Amino acid sequence: MERTNTLSIRQSRDTDFIREVEEASGQDVSKCYQCGNCMGSCAYTFAYDYPVTQIMRLVQLGQKDIVLGSSAIWLCANCQACTTRCPNDIDVARVMEALRIMSRKSDTVSLPDIQAFYDEFLRSVKTFGRVFETGLLPIYNLRAKKPFTDFDLAPRLLMKGKLTFFPALVKKRKKIAEIFEVVKRDRFSKDGKARPEPLSSKTDI
């Protein structure tokens, strides 16, 4: 999402959003006093459109569109540095995670390639019960339209006998698939809210 230099706070302030983030993450975002420790700790600040401290600020201000459309929430590696050091004991990584989930639900994922990778991963789990590394990467790379990524690694891995060509299968794969189905069914109907129809293929697996 492009950075805005002017904000009409009253128009864009969404108090329901603040409440939803707090509920989903179990954190009280008003505790953040913008010290910057999280962004000082975060190894990915260099890549974020909004450093994590500013994500916290934007949540405090209820700026739903900016937050859910930010690349930051999809570049967060969940490394827990922010959570470990927040002087107000805010689980910042949990807030980032909650925002990722919310952005999926609202179909505003800013970095579709990362979501695609995650989706490919989950599809692998859903189909085989486990992740099939050798199969996952090429498929993802094809989908992400960069088919030659990591090509350099292949010969070496082959030589080391590290590439497996058959997925390991979980016997009770049906059970795994069932877990996916049940979660998917319940996902949009929590607290009695009806599932928004139709569910775009972009946001689901």
Added chain:
Amino acid sequence: MRIGVFVCNCGTNIAGTVDTAKVASEALTFADVVYATNYMYTCSEPGQQEIQRAIGEHGLQGVVVAACSPRMHEPTFRRAVEKAGLNKYMFEMANIREHVSWIGNDKAANTAKAADLVRMAVAKLRFNQPLFSSKMPVNKRLLVIGGGVAGIQAALDCADGGMDVVMVERKQYIGGKMAQLDKTFPTIDCSSCILGPKMVDVSQKENITLYASSEIESISGYIGNFTVDIRKKATYVNWDACTGCGACMEKCPAKNTPDVFNENLGSARAINIPFPQAIPKKAVIDARHCRQLNGKKCGVCAKICPVKAIDFEMKDTIVTEKVGAIIAATGYDLFDHSVYGEYGAGRYPDVITGIQYERILSASGPYGGHIQRPSDGKEPKNIVFLACVGSRDASVGRPYCSGVCCMYIAKQAILTKDHLPESNSYVFYMDIRAPGKNYDEFVRRAQEEYGVQYIRGRVAKIYPRGDRMVVQGADTLLGVQVEVEADLVVLATGIESSAGAGELAEKLRISYDQYGFYMESHPKLRPVETNTAGVYLAGACQGPKDIPSSVAQGSAAASKVQSLFAHDTIETNPQVALVNERNCIACGKCIQVCPFGAIQWKELRGGIKKAEVLPTVCQGCGVCNATCPPKAVQLQHATDNQLLAEVNELCA
């Protein structure tokens, strides 16, 4: 008994959520109540007159006021009824503000609860008896605990007023933290130059008795008449003889004794006088590091001392002092930054604290006033200061602001530039707190004239790279991550209550907050009083404070003491325990439980023993009353009958 009830509106404070008229009309139905009304501001002059008028007009024998907490206004109303001819203990207060109107919005429920509280107060009042206090002489001597700048100021003010002062300081020198400082904000005057004369005054004033290396053992008594046992710790040097010549320090072979005064930068000897201007200038042996005292052969100091002052056999002694008032001025200690793993948890020698840096800056400090790194003695070029280390950090249990560090960081950065014109100072801060007179200007000067680089953001991590420290943090104003390679890092560690503050508070019977800071009686209107009459507060023991505020509070506490000492006598509190000898079975349980030793045996004719309460020692805690099997000992104004009457009324 003819009882009158006055229900206060307290403007809208009470009337906003309590139907005071209804409470008053309901009160009229309670036994013995012959008059009840509600009133806008009962504590006001006309409000009090209204009570007095009603007492005369309706022949009232007891009064209930339903209003605020008795803490503030019980004395007001007691005086009012006394003026109208009643005994002041024929008065009860029901707290329908803090206990009712401020804590609930349901008017019907509030009104019912307020009426209940009034009913209880009336029930109790029906059992009240007139009580009479007696007069006790006031011992016009003051005890000051803690010889920091606040305690010194209080002691000097009172001594100047002609009073006798006893000062107890647990360290071997007075001056407190200020004695360790180099220069002071916002005027950059030399700390020891302005504090030194005051310290000398303390030692020279005839009417100040100083016990250094001493602590409070126990305190008994009450306002005007305290008895204090003071433990004089064994110093192993006879101070009457010691001239402070320092010959012993030079020769003492225990060279690895930590130099506590210099905050462990460098080392001292086991026998030590911490700094040249120390008051008292007397040597003390650190028993943990003295060779002789640890079973090795030594005794070098004893041989060298020209006046034979060394006494390896010395033991702690207890002295008793009697005083009429006490000022607690025990100051503060500093947060231990070893909980911050991200800052190295104390394992990097070039990550130091603000107070260590004061010692480095000081000409009498470990490096003679030359700024150098503890690790290798090199002169630093880039110095980073971190604000709020162990302050404003809920995750380490210190959510409060320490109040002084923003200012002393600016001071230290300015002094750094004075010492090392080629150096660069960086300050990581979250907010700059500089609300005093000329304070903000001072911080601006650091930035504008001294080129100190302020960066708004909390530091995330400090770690070594080569022989330098990398300070990694954020500039939240830019929204970027930043990194500074520093030669020296100074942590402005926060202020916390002084070690042992809690235990001393229990001896003084004063309260302290969750962080160990002593509680003033009222945050706005009684800032130097405590809830124990005759005990006052000065300085950082009450909360983080800089020198001007500590001194001001020292003087304020002194003025409280002087107004107390302006009286020759003081009224005793008659709300104490009393033994009904006819019921006493001489089991002695009360004597065992009384925490103040206020109960003793008394022998009647024929050798019959009975318990007897010393009314001047009794603090009215009521433990004996609760313990006594035949209920022979009763706490006046809170007797079993009075309390049960309240309970019965509530359960009726």
Added chain:
Amino acid sequence: MKRVAYYKGCSLEGLAAEYDRSTHAVCEAFGIELVEIADWNCCGSTPAHSYDPLLSAALAGRNLAIAADQGCDMVMTPCPGCLKSLKGAQEACEDPGLRKPFVELVGRDVDGLKTVSLLQLLYEEVGPVAIKKAVRRPLTGHVLIPYYGCLLTRPAQKAKFDDPENPVSMDRLLEATGALVPDFPYKTECCGATYGVTRNDFVGKLSGRILDMTARLGGEAIVVACPLCQQNLDMRQDQINKYQKSALHLPVPYISQVIGLALGMDPKELGMDKLCVSPDILFEDRAEAEGKAQGPGAAA
């Protein structure tokens, strides 16, 4: 013999097969019986977390449920990412909102189990003293850098193991092998995580600085306890060198491999040959050289 349920995780079945092998070898050497969780499935990892808390909890939780049914009260996984998911499942089990759907999907509660990493198991159940005693081929003279990665000890309230900022358990274990272990300031810095695939340059930058610091401190090898860290630092070391124009050549063995080596096990059995950057330097016996360098009688 201590019986511990073993949650292998997908990586150890693929790119981190040597971690699996060496884990088995070392545990066996110390009398720990690893009971493989029957028909285990993927924990869901970050993709599941980012999809729905229940998905992540249920996928990971199914494995814990099986372990409990197999009669184990402790579950160990060598992968810190998996451990986070397993602990997440236990948390969900205690969460009033999630407990019911969780138990419905998984069939039972799993909060009673103790879940640990391989490092925690080795540190707490075996310990440096026992390791030191068992060492046959001391790594004396080798400078090893302990790298824990971001998840092993963080966040502290959940990991409940070692220190979140300056963990020392691996330091102690490595010291027990006789190696020299410098104070490493990047012990818990992130290596680039799963971005090897989607944002290769991130790994270049983040793992790059970890390797640089290792070299700066004179480390010969950087020892890890996480398959993802290992892949980034080892398999992608050439990519990193290209990214930051360096010529680093630092082997990245797993902690289990290093301990196994010190116990005198066959490097092949430990899968040392599977490492991309050759670990040969670790096979040099310097104990003797050290002794000689100090000269005769230096021991006194």
